[in-house]
Amino acid sequence: MYWQLTSSGHLPDEYDVAVIEGAATTGEHIETLRKVRETAAVVIALGTCAVTGGIPALAGTLDYDARYGVVYGDGIAVARGRQVPVPVTSVIAVDYQVPGCPIDPAEFVKVLSRALMGLKDAIPVDPMCAICKTEENICFLDQGKACLGLVTRTGCGAKCVSLSRPCTGCRGLSPEANLPAARRVYADKGLDPAELDRLFDLYNAAREVVL
Numbered sequence: 001m002y003w004q005l006t007s008s009g010h011l012p013d014e015y016d017v018a019v020i021e022g023a024a025t026t027g028e029h030i031e032t033l034r035k036v037r038e039t040a041a042v043v044i045a046l047g048t049c050a051v052t053g054g055i056p057a058l059a060g061t062l063d064y065d066a067r068y069g070v071v072y073g074d075g076i077a078v079a080r081g082r083q084v085p086v087p088v089t090s091v092i093a094v095d096y097q098v099p100g101c102p103i104d105p106a107e108f109v110k111v112l113s114r115a116l117m118g119l120k121d122a123i124p125v126d127p128m129c130a131i132c133k134t135e136e137n138i139c140f141l142d143q144g145k146a147c148l149g150l151v152t153r154t155g156c157g158a159k160c161v162s163l164s165r166p167c168t169g170c171r172g173l174s175p176e177a178n179l180p181a182a183r184r185v186y187a188d189k190g191l192d193p194a195e196l197d198r199l200f201d202l203y204n205a206a207r208e209v210v211l
């Protein structure tokens with residue numbers, strides 16, 4: 001195992017299964033990812049930052065430099081790397097993805113088992129609303145509140161919505177999502193359609209790169 005926070009050891013020469021979490025935020029990360037991809041039989045991207053860039057990827061889309069002034073005051077220069085945080089999936093090909101912020105440990109165990117048995121990735125693709133309906137939740141949109149379940153990849157069991165909180169899209173965009181239709185639904189429910197895209201950026205600002 002190589003875990004930079006707990007070990008000063010060198011990268012192993014090869015891996016049976018490489019599990020990679022976090023967004024790539026430096027040139028060194030990019031190099032390491034490429035090296036791991038060359039030497040690993042199987043790569044799993046773990047967590048939203050690795051799969052879609054997550055919250056770190058916001059740094060690539062917002063007026064990041066201008067915001068330093070807001071946080072630290074005018075005239076304060078803050079050194080930072082020039083690498084815009086990007087998801088692992090945009091740097092190397094991965095064999096399995098476990099999205100979620102946080103991940104569901106049971107889903108990770110399932111994916112790891114599939115990797116060890118040589119089975120294909122079986123990540124869910126549908127949007128979450130159908131599962132939400134089977135949980136008999138009252139739709140937030142019907143209450144005039146924004147929810148991203150209609151474009152977000154299912155697989156969490158509509159966890160937040162079942163706990164009375166709107167979905168904020170941490171599992172990423174469903175490949176089956178119909179974004180134009182979702183924006184129309186927002187408008188029909190008296191919500192600003194642009195709000196859907198704005199809210200979705202929280203975990204998915206790098207989606208143009210990966211989807």
Ligand code: SF4
Nearest residue numbers: 129132139140147149
């Ligand atoms: S929009 Fe949200 S609350 Fe409404 S059905 Fe879909 S997941 Fe459930």
Ligand code: SF4
Nearest residue numbers: 156160167168170171
């Ligand atoms: S309901 Fe939405 S925000 Fe909550 S865990 Fe599921 S995908 Fe993530």
